[in-house]
Amino acid sequence: EFADAPIDTKTTMDYITPSFANKAGKPKACYVTLVRNKELKGLLSSIKYVENKINKKFPYPWVFLNDEPFTEEFKEAVTKAVSSEVKFGILPKEHWSYPEWINQTKAAEIRADAATKYIYGGSESYRHMCRYQSGFFWRHELLEEYDWYWRVEPDIKLYCDINYDVFKWMQENEKVYGFTVSIHEYEVTIPTLWQTSMDFIKKNPEYLDENNLMSFLSNDNGKTYNLCHFWSNFEIANLNLWRSPAYREYFDTLDHQGGFFYERWGDAPVHSIAAALFLPKDKIHYFSDIGYHHPPYDNCPLDKEVYNSNNCECDQGNDFTFQGYSCGKEYYDAQGLVKPKNWKKFRE
Template sequence: MAVARPVRALALAVFVVCCFFLYTIWRPAPGTGSSADFHGTIERDPNLDLTGEPEGNLVRATEGYAPGIGGTSRINATILALVRNEELAGMLQSMQDLERTWNSKFNYPWTFFNDVPFTEEFKRRTRAATKAETRYEVIPNEHWDVPSWINDDLYKESVKILEENEIQYADKISYHKMCRWNSGLFYKHPALENMQFYWRVEPKVHFFCDIDYDVFRYMQDHNKTYGFTITLYDAPKSIPTLWPETNKFVAQHPEYLHENRAEPWLTERERRPIHWDEANGYSTCHFWSNFEIADMNFWRGQAYEDYFNHLDRAGGFFYERWGDAPVHSIALGLFEDKSKIHWFRDIGYQHIPFFNCPNSPKCKGCVTGRFTDGEAWLNKEDCRPNWFKYVGMG
């Protein structure tokens, strides 16, 4: 029996709508399938393999880690947070996670920084979230204010260009100030004068894995300069002159280049050629510095001090949107021994939407293999395969 024409038309319309609906769900993110934007497949995530603690001697929380003066085993290190008063709820969430998984065993102090004084409520509630000492510091104006050599009219015109290129936070002067401070000024604060190591923690991050050894002692005892969990590609239109300025600096100071540097990780073009082109020779791979455990002696060294001053005078923290993540990463990749940079594969960490999630019974609540088994656009942003290729997993 023949099907009436209106019914056939309706069936066809339903079929088309269903096909379109499925396409919108399963289609790749813009650019993901473009061979011009992204080459190659994502290699197997090592976090899918069973993850254990780092090799070598690890210092456990036995004696000497009591709060206060009883903590004789602690070294000169602190947990560090740049945070606003209005971010209290997010900061408490981050503190609760890190205290539960690690710091309740070791009681390292928390040092909070703000460009304005902290409220009494902020102090009261953060003190209640830890047994460790808490310190509250105001950033000096000379470290936070826009430097005198930045031209205000040029800054405003530059913001317009950044906004046309859809660069996030381009119009927020506080964000530019924050990037500059995190890049080259935080470790000059008097409160950190006697500190060597820090663990940077931001509001609204998650820690999933029980860590049973002193990570600061691990850094010290194994001669590590920098520890990371995630490495990503940056937005190239936020940093178009960062690599050219770096090349200018290196031409003036070739003596600062380390013979065992990770430069191929910084200059690899194959996986994201458009990024490389728009960043003028820089892959845009960087350590996602909202998590970093580092030795401030590297930042205090002559190579980094000269490098930061060169970049600061170039003005890109304001005329573009240079972040502390690419600045730190480029400096580490060029001026440090790559064997001193450590991937903390055993620390489960999330800063939405990105994860480092080890396959370990010590980790609860995160999704193992997030990058390899997750959304295609997340896979594309993961630069760890390049790090493993050119440096390794140490």
């Protein structure tokens, strides 16, 4: 009976590629920040860095999202601090609440047990945040008109001048996912995430891109997870990656598995596994030239010319890229990139 049914042979890239069509035009892009009223001070600090280092030169709208209404004080201060258009949105309740299949008593017991075992182990709101960033921020109505976003969090720093339009660079070079920091995850927070992901791939092999970046995630071709992921507090990416059928189905599978609440699955490994497996590896880009800080790690350009010409204010000796807990070495190896001459000194 299904003999005449059309077979969907589209890859994830087929859903993203139209956003590259107008390379000469201004990208449909925005900054996006999930933030609470109480985080205003840290946010204003981040805004100052973004404004001074890039947004005054290449302005784009900024979307602020909150699970509660923003105060007038917050909106006034932020609007004054940002030189471009600002938009404020509230999350739909169904995006920041328990789905019906989650046993909340079980979830509470797990949080109580995990409270002293790992960071945010006892936090309910952190789990809602990870689930939201994984499966819902890109569905917010304020983001519907955009193809690209740059995620900015409170208390980050940009260390260097950015003298080019990053969104335009992504569009012209047909990049889909950009990051600055990669790192190993705490295994105790995601004990079943990898197996769940591999089971999904086995059921949906068509979603695995033939030129994927599996070797960044696994040292044994997928049998086990090496815990490497892109640190998602900084992301410059194409929203159509998350809107694609592959990612929607992947998230839905994870969501029904319950790991956001019964474990503490982070959006960073979720995004990273999806990007590395569903995309050709040449669509993923490491911004080695963007000096970035999110406590406690730095991405500080190691190239002296880049460092000097962009007035970088960071200590190159603190760069995290090749330190032991980072996944910079794994990324360079997986992409076949040449590592900087002095990279080994960071492993000592």
